[in-house]
Amino acid sequence: GAGVSQSPSNKVTEKGKDVELRCDPISGHTALYWYRQSLGQGLEFLIYFQGNSAPDKSGLPSDRFSAERTGGSVSTLTIQRTQQEDSAVYLCASSLALGQGYPNDFGPGTRLLVL
Amino acid sequence: SQQGEEDPQALSIQEGENATMNCSYKTSINNLQWYRQNSGRGLVHLILIRSNEREKHSGRLRVTLDTSKKSSSLLITASRAADTASYFCATVSQTDSWGKLQFGAGTQVVVTP
Numbered sequence: 001g002a003g004v005s006q007s008p009s010n011k012v013t014e015k016g017k018d019v020e021l022r023c024d025p026i027s028g029h030t031a032l033y034w035y036r037q038s039l040g041q042g043l044e045f046l047i048y049f050q051g052n053s054a055p056d057k058s059g060l061p062s063d064r065f066s067a068e069r070t071g072g073s074v075s076t077l078t079i080q081r082t083q084q085e086d087s088a089v090y091l092c093a094s095s096l097a098l099g100q101g102y103p104n105d106f107g108p109g110t111r112l113l114v115l
Numbered sequence: 116s117q118q119g120e121e122d123p124q125a126l127s128i129q130e131g132e133n134a135t136m137n138c139s140y141k142t143s144i145n146n147l148q149w150y151r152q153n154s155g156r157g158l159v160h161l162i163l164i165r166s167n168e169r170e171k172h173s174g175r176l177r178v179t180l181d182t183s184k185k186s187s188s189l190l191i192t193a194s195r196a197a198d199t200a201s202y203f204c205a206t207v208s209q210t211d212s213w214g215k216l217q218f219g220a221g222t223q224v225v226v227t228p
Contacts, residue, residue, distance in 0.1 A: 004157075031214060042203055042218035043158070056212045091157065102148055102207070102216060106157035 004107035021077040025094030036088040082114045121222040134191040136222040138204030151200045194226045
């Protein structure tokens with residue numbers, strides 16, 4: 001079946017502009033995660049959604065970052081007033097909530113470059 | 116901040132050899148997981164080991180966990196060129212929600228034919 005998809009695959013923007021990154025999880029997966037990966041680094045947790053519960057957004061680096069998940073499916077990560085240090089690959093993952101408490105299926109990522 | 120630290124940062128071996136990499140972490144955990152990332156691709160989940168387990172096998176992979184030392188190891192036996200990738204450990208702290216995985220910086224493995 002279809003895996004996690006993300007769009008756009010690449011995004012180049014100018015410092016100060018807002019960007020929106022989209023994630024389509026696997027159908028039926030109630031948990032959705034956002035991570036980012038800077039060049040040569042491991043993944044940094046940003047936020048995760050679990051069903052209708054309040055999201056754990058303790059990893060968002062600043063109030064310029066926000067995410068929402070509408071209808072329990074598609075999620076959008078928004079970065080306002082982008083800075084050069086926001087440049088990274090933003091990865092989304094999803095998982096079945098019941099009996100699987102970890103992100104198993106990752107999307108290919110959105111590579112963000114802030115000039 | 117990163118919870119896990121992998122060692123070595125890079126590893127180069129020949130096909131058929133075994134590859135061993137280690138992960139150390141800082142806080143008490145519920146479980147530890149290993150992921151693989153091929154160049155330019157998303158992550159693939161390899162194996163999960165729970166805090167009450169000491170060793171786990173999956174195909175050519177063997178994972179150990181020593182909670183007293185806060186460390187884990189991943190062994191890939193009889194490596195193949197297709198095993199060339201970066202390998203990451205990830206942990207869930209007992210004080211965090213289960214969805215909040217903390218990743219290390221990874222071990223880059225190159226397997227030459």
